Amino acid sequence: MVAQKVTSAEVARLAGVSQSAVSRVFTPGASASAKTIEKVRKAAKELGYRPNVLARAMVSGKSGIIGLVVAYLNNQFYPEALEKLTNTLQERGYHVLIFMAARSAGNVDKVVEEILDFQVDGIIAASVALSSDLSNRCRAAGIPMVLFNRAQDDRDMSAVTSDNIAGGRKAAEFLLAGGHRKIGYIAGWEGASTQRDREAGFVAALHQAGVMLHSREVGNFGAEDARGATRRMFASDPPDAVFVANDHMAIAVMDSLRFELGLNIPEDVSVVGYDDVAVAAWPAYDLTTVRQPANRMVAETVDILLRKIEESDAEPRRVEFDGPLIVRGSARIPEGWKT
Structure with a gap:
């Protein structure tokens, strides 16, 4: 026999309050006295009552749900960032649904189409890019979206990144100051704005110093691809320093250099990464890296999204946060460099 679902009317009768009072208690942002809240929650617990969030969304037009889209979680930066995003949104009274999507625009579009069916109030897309058609569809549906750690050419799309x-x-300036001139670069996925901008800044600084990029391989932001890129780069005329487009790859590069190629770090080759994930500080890696200011990026992403939810005419914003170079032991430290 299927148990009958407890209704808000039953909770109201047991608590001795109106049905609208029950509704206010379970509606984020609504007001109710402390006494009413205590009585309603006690009655709800006794009866096993749970409010129907989706039904409330159909009435109010607001679900209190944010869709969070991410392409992959093997890079430590994203689990850490998603935890911060989720906690921050929950503190602001929102629930979070996380959706996984492959990096290609077609797969991302399919996932976002599914998210729209959940009546979400807004979407945060982390590490993914969207087609222009889907961006327009979200705008037409009145669902604001913010890109996290990605940007794209659509100037109407809000985005929050570090200053890549x-x-x-x-x-580049750090490696040059350390006396390196044979400098290689292992790129991430070439469809990512983060990859493009990190490489552009790196190569521009080398050229400004009159130094050409010695070698380049693509690691696609993946550990196995990064190990293959390392083997190819060091097969002949190897560089004496490598900038790797994120820490997830840099860790794999360091393992390959040490345990496959028998090289010492930083004596034979310096390695610099990007992100400053937790593993970067482990003594086994002691990785010099550019830190992404995740706390500031998360706070700004949430502020932009919630402002747009509350004010539909709020202008899109693009924010870049400067991140410091964290100097550790994986790269030759220039003489006199302040750490």
């Missing part, structure tokens, strides 16, 4: 061009420049 400046970060690339810092990596």
